[in-house]
Amino acid sequence: MEKYRAIPQGYMTVGELAKKMNTTVRTLQYYDKEGVLSPSAESDGGRRLYTDKDIIKLHQIQSMKYLGFSLADIKNRLVFLDTTVEVADALTEQAEVIREKAASLAEALEAIEKLKSEILKMKTVDWKKYADIIVLLQRGNESYWIIKYFDDKMLGYISNRYDEENSFSVVNTWNRLCDEAAELQKSGILPESEEAQAVAKAWWDMVMEFTGGDMSLLPQLFKFAENKDSWDEKWKQKQAMAERFIKTALGAYFTSLGYAPFGEAEL
Numbered sequence: 001m002e003k004y005r006a007i008p009q010g011y012m013t014v015g016e017l018a019k020k021m022n023t024t025v026r027t028l029q030y031y032d033k034e035g036v037l038s039p040s041a042e043s044d045g046g047r048r049l050y051t052d053k054d055i056i057k058l059h060q061i062q063s064m065k066y067l068g069f070s071l072a073d074i075k076n077r078l079v080f081l082d083t084t085v086e087v088a089d090a091l092t093e094q095a096e097v098i099r100e101k102a103a104s105l106a107e108a109l110e111a112i113e114k115l116k117s118e119i120l121k122m123k124t125v126d127w128k129k130y131a132d133i134i135v136l137l138q139r140g141n142e143s144y145w146i147i148k149y150f151d152d153k154m155l156g157y158i159s160n161r162y163d164e165e166n167s168f169s170v171v172n173t174w175n176r177l178c179d180e181a182a183e184l185q186k187s188g189i190l191p192e193s194e195e196a197q198a199v200a201k202a203w204w205d206m207v208m209e210f211t212g213g214d215m216s217l218l219p220q221l222f223k224f225a226e227n228k229d230s231w232d233e234k235w236k237q238k239q240a241m242a243e244r245f246i247k248t249a250l251g252a253y254f255t256s257l258g259y260a261p262f263g264e265a266e267l
Contacts, residue, residue, distance in 0.1 A: 011041060011049040021058050028058075036075045037061060067091070068098050111137040114144065122148050173206050181242035181249070191248035197256070200249035 007013065018025045031037040032048065037057055039048035057078065064074045069090075080086055111134070118133055129147050136144035180199050189195055211217045 007043060007047070007049060011051055014039070014048045014050065017050045017054065017058070021055065021062070023058075023062070031058075031061065034071060034075065036071060036078070064090075064094075067094050068101075069094055118144070118148055170206070170210060173202075177203050177206065177246075178242040181245045185241065185245040191245060192252045196245070196249040197253055200246065200253035203246055204250065204253065 012020070014025050014028050018028055028037065032039065037054065040051045040054055041049040043049060060078065061074055064077070065071075069077070077090055114137060115130065115133055119130065122129065132147045133144050136147065177199060181196075181203075184193075184196055184199065191200075
């Protein structure tokens with residue numbers, strides 16, 4: 001760095017540069033400290049001096065900051081962005097970074113709105129359930145809304161018995177059987193038919209697999225089913241289509257086995 005007794009023509013102080021570029025002296029001092037934009041010269045009195053070439057470099061820094069580049073990225077790229085191709089390549093990379101950030105922010109916003117919706121449907125403040133819903137939202141599990149219908153016993157049971165993969169498997173089985181039951185109903189297949197009874201058996205096997213045969217968990221499942229009016233719309237429609245057929249088919253299935261697991265309770 002050259003040193004001068006006085007400020008020569010074509011040079012400006014840090015204060016003058018800051019004013020001309022609508023920034024602050026502190027910002028320029030920080031850029032100097034980080035090695036992003038160092039002064040071209042210094043006076044004997046220790047005043048940092050900049051040139052018009054430094055103005056061009058500062059324009060580049062400010063433009064890249066506006067486009068979302070980090071200071072570290074800017075520092076590493078400044079010496080390489082000498083051609084239009086290099087500038088275009090850098091902007092292409094940054095555009096991808098911004099797209100990824102935008103997608104992440106959009107997902108976060110969607111999760112916040114979904115969580116808010118679930119919170120407003122819950123009658124009491126329950127931070128444990130909030131946390132469980134957030135975890136499911138982060139994992140992309142569309143069954144997150146179910147959490148609010150289960151008590152601590154059921155939630156503890158699910159947490160201890162199922163990992164993420166198994167929980168998805170249960171939901172997929174439920175969806176598949178609902179689809180099959182709805183299709184049989186549309187086709188006019190009788191609940192006592194061989195096809196319907198196969199679905200009824202698969203449904204009951206699913207319930208037994210989910211509960212591990214613990215009949216004390218069934219009241220929670222009944223309570224869950226009773227809340228259909230406030231269910232997620234997609235699930236509510238699917239369940240409504242399949243429910244009556246499944247009930248009748250299960251009744252016939254239990255009768256054929258001489259088995260009454262619920263007494264007078266409804267399925």
